[in-house]
Amino acid sequence: MVIHRTPDKTIRLLRLASHTKLIFALYIFNFIICTLLFMVFENKPIGDALWWCTVTWFTVGYGDLYPLTGYGRLFGMYVIISSHIFIVLLTANVVAKLSQYRAEAALEEERRLHKQEMALLRARFPGSNKPFTAIIQQNKFTAFVKRVNRT
Helix, strand or coil: CCCCCCHHHHHHHHHHHCCHHHHHHHHHHHHHHHHHHHHHHHCCCHHHHHHHHHHHHCCCCCCCCCCCCHHHHHHHHHHHHHHHHHHHHHHHHHHHHHHHHHHHHHHHHHHHHHHHHHHHHHHHCCCCCCCHHHHHHHHHHHHHHHHHHHC
16 A cells, blocks of 8 residues: 655655654653553552553563553553654654754854855955956865875
């Protein structure tokens, strides 16, 4: 079965998945709901339910607490799958944000260097009719050739 998505739906899904704070809030909300539902399904105190949910959520699985009822086991599968999905989404969003910040910093540094280079060229060639971009390209090519010849 192939699911067809229009570009608008895909873009909306990507935008929704790129909200780190929203995913973190859903992560915490899901954890709390899972704890409370385990407490209800298995008739356990809040401490035991919190312990089971934490151990299951982070895939430690000590085995001291586990669901005994059918609904509890089905719910346990949901907890395992949802925890993996939320951890993956949260990690991917943090990495994407860090990559975005790094790319923006690199672009800003490149702009700063370009302005500096343009100022040097203007000082070096006052009143020149030759476009500065051609001079920059020539200088970059010369630097590239020098690097290649060194190796």
